[in-house]
Amino acid sequence: MISFILIKLITCTVVFAISLGVAAYSTLWERKFSALLQDRVGPDRAGPKGLLQPLADGGKMFFKEEIIPNVSNKFLFILGPSLFMITALLTGSVIPWGKDFITSSGKHISFQITDINIGVLYILGVASIGVYGIMIGGWASNNKYALLGAIRASSQMISYEIAMGISIISLVISTGGSLSLHDIVEQQDAGVANVVWQPLGFLIFFICALAETNRAPFDLPECESELVGGYHTEYSSMKLGLYLFAEYINMFVSSAIMSAFYFGGYNFPFAQELYHALGLQEGSIWISLIGFGAFFTKIVIFICVFMWIRWTLPRFRYDQLMNLGWKILLPLSLFNLALTVVIEFIRGNIHF
């Protein structure tokens, strides 16, 4: 019992640390990447090649003056960013980061905080609560711009959740009906990655993930040409930092979910051959670590794609955003669901 708690504690801490670390260095990479695309140098003052820039930014955020507007609801004003951060970190607990390994005493240790059999629904649930952080913060600021930003953010997130949910249903149908993330990733071990069977589903999921994380071209909630700073107009110091930081954690987590759902997670082509060539036994810790490396590579590629899109595409207009969500993505995801059922019936995976 004690060792179980200890192992889970260590896993939690590691996942927490990795989420924060990746998010911190995503901020630096975002700036470096934009510099690359715009033919600039980017931040290069703090540390060698600007590698300490996230620490400098964090330190700056902590020491800035903290302003809480007099007329606002103080408790809710503080609750907003905290809630947004909590929901951003919650999703990481069901993602399988690597294959299970067996210790010398014959104990199975998994690279996942918890493998619940409703993992997919859990992710949808946490995503649907994520709205509250923005709404509470935007309303408690007692500022028209912040309120408008908050309402934009939440209506956008609610609208795109539907298409996302339906594309996940098609994914679950084509992966054999398990709602556990561990099973979804394991099932891609022997065969091909799910994206081969679900190309349209992946596209819909990807667009919805962009909208859910409020990234460009869907960053209307913080559209500075119309809404000053959007829902975080009134925020300063580390509370603003939490909002900005949680966005990068969301990006990291949704990249992880996409690579687990559609690109095989910790599996990669010719994995068995590689392990065989290296002489590794099933259940060895090295297999887990190599798998984790492969998973991480996929996540980093996805983060790069997110940034590439941000620095390439202009922002949508609000009516375009709603049209895309309700009139294009929703029918498309329903069509994908129907198509999936037909294909799976032909493949012989569904019986009546």
Add this chain to the structure above:
Amino acid sequence: MLGYTITQWLFGILSFLAIMFGLMVVFSRNPVNSVLYLVMAFFCIAGHYLLLNAQFLAVVHIVVYAGAIMVLFLFVIMLMNLNQDTEPQRTWLTKIIAGISGGLMLFVLVGSLKGSEQLQLTTYGASQIGLVKNLGKVLFSEFLFPFEIASILLLAALVGAIMIGKKEIK
């Protein structure tokens, strides 16, 4: 612990929190706070579903109620910007009427609950019925007809809501 199992402790704590948040919904002055307390009460109820081994119901409860319906409530209340200045002043007469009708409601509820002790609880299937797989199998075989009727009812309500929401009907 004090003669109770962990499940009983959890049940007690969750029930206490659910009732407390329910009371806070009624007593809090600010409507936005009321909505947030209601969300907390929904989370406690989702915890109860988990204790009953009904994971699917718990998550759907959170997704639908806390994640969608209450967000719309919050929308409306935030946009109306209700506060104490705009709140209509209540007279003594309305307070007395509200007190009497509330008391009668309590009387009816207590009376009906008192009779319910004799009712036999019919449990369906094993305790694993709340798991997604078992629930889906039962829902789409044995209870297919009521399930479809319920979905048609929901669809009709949806269409009706859209028709009411339209400004002019062509």
